[in-house]
Amino acid sequence: MVSGPVASCFLKLVWYMNNALGRPQKKKIVSRIKGYHGITVAAGSLTGLPNNHRSFDLPIAGIVHTGCPHYYRFGAAGESEEQFATRCAEELEALIIKEGGADQVAAMICEPVMGAGGVIVPPKGYYEKIQAVCRKYDMLFVADEVICGFGRTGNVWGCQTMGIKPDILTCAKALSASFLPISAVMINDKVYQALMMESDKIGTWGHGFTYSGHPVAAAVALEAQKIYDEIDLFGHAKRMTPIFQKHIQSFADHPLIGEAMSVGMVGALEVVADKKTKAAFEIGAVGAAGTKVANNAQALGLFVRNMGDRVAVCPPLIINEAELADLFGRLRQSLDAAMAELKSEGHFKG
Ligand SMILES: Cc1ncc(COP(=O)(O)O)c(C=O)c1O
Numbered sequence: 001m002v003s004g005p006v007a008s009c010f011l012k013l014v015w016y017m018n019n020a021l022g023r024p025q026k027k028k029i030v031s032r033i034k035g036y037h038g039i040t041v042a043a044g045s046l047t048g049l050p051n052n053h054r055s056f057d058l059p060i061a062g063i064v065h066t067g068c069p070h071y072y073r074f075g076a077a078g079e080s081e082e083q084f085a086t087r088c089a090e091e092l093e094a095l096i097i098k099e100g101g102a103d104q105v106a107a108m109i110c111e112p113v114m115g116a117g118g119v120i121v122p123p124k125g126y127y128e129k130i131q132a133v134c135r136k137y138d139m140l141f142v143a144d145e146v147i148c149g150f151g152r153t154g155n156v157w158g159c160q161t162m163g164i165k166p167d168i169l170t171c172a173k174a175l176s177a178s179f180l181p182i183s184a185v186m187i188n189d190k191v192y193q194a195l196m197m198e199s200d201k202i203g204t205w206g207h208g209f210t211y212s213g214h215p216v217a218a219a220v221a222l223e224a225q226k227i228y229d230e231i232d233l234f235g236h237a238k239r240m241t242p243i244f245q246k247h248i249q250s251f252a253d254h255p256l257i258g259e260a261m262s263v264g265m266v267g268a269l270e271v272v273a274d275k276k277t278k279a280a281f282e283i284g285a286v287g288a289a290g291t292k293v294a295n296n297a298q299a300l301g302l303f304v305r306n307m308g309d310r311v312a313v314c315p316p317l318i319i320n321e322a323e324l325a326d327l328f329g330r331l332r333q334s335l336d337a338a339m340a341e342l343k344s345e346g347h348f349k350g
Pocket of ligand 1: 039172
């Protein structure tokens, strides 16, 4: 199966588990605004991006969204990162209580580092605080490692980097180096025992796909993992991380960049019209300034993805120091070219 369905799959596991445990009311799932988990009916509902909901009649009932832990955008004036993290946890708790508390809310799903929402690394202390809330309400914690897994954040799992102890973990993409579509859901023993209990009662495990455990995809995934070990890919990524971060941080002074953020080998630059006020460019479509940067990059042979005005950089983990210098050199040229266009169009004085 491909990655989105793993998010739908985990939802069914959580429902099944709570039926097994005699808690048929405990079914609601908390996700986050700007989270991305795919686009099927269930995964698209977990996703917290308006364009994945609008006109698709999503989200479905029982899936609710708590705030996005992006300090730069959502931190209040004068609020420290720590205070912001505390507020995020308080908002989560208020939402859980509103949705029926421990009796009705079953789980929370998070990408350790938010990807498609714009590469957002939550502030220090955030996960500690929100996991404590989830524990308080006897909720499962689900980590969507579809992007973060397999070395991207400097450790094998994003959970290790961010201090998360998940009950359920979903992964895909780098599971097979993306050469063939395959994904996986991992569960801890607590979840496993409950699922088995219910299946024993029913007499079967009524869940599966035509292509579940497809031998060709599984063989490719196993080979990819073997190669990762042979070339010490995760070790290499860890060694490249400080260089990557230095490059990303070197953009913090650029006149167009409001925030330069990264963890491991994934980062983003947020293009703003005014560094002081953090105001975005208002030049037609949302994210038009970010698109200018991405288009200029493409003209220079560099593929970056802009999510609105956040320009994401997520190179293959085999990239070396010289290639990183090349990548970021082209990115700087792209930013400068976008800035020249914005100036000539009268949108930016700089
Ligand atoms: C974190 C995360 N979860 C789930 C998905 C969904 O994957 P798919 O597009 O294969 O359904 C993605 C896709 O990019 C993702 O980034």
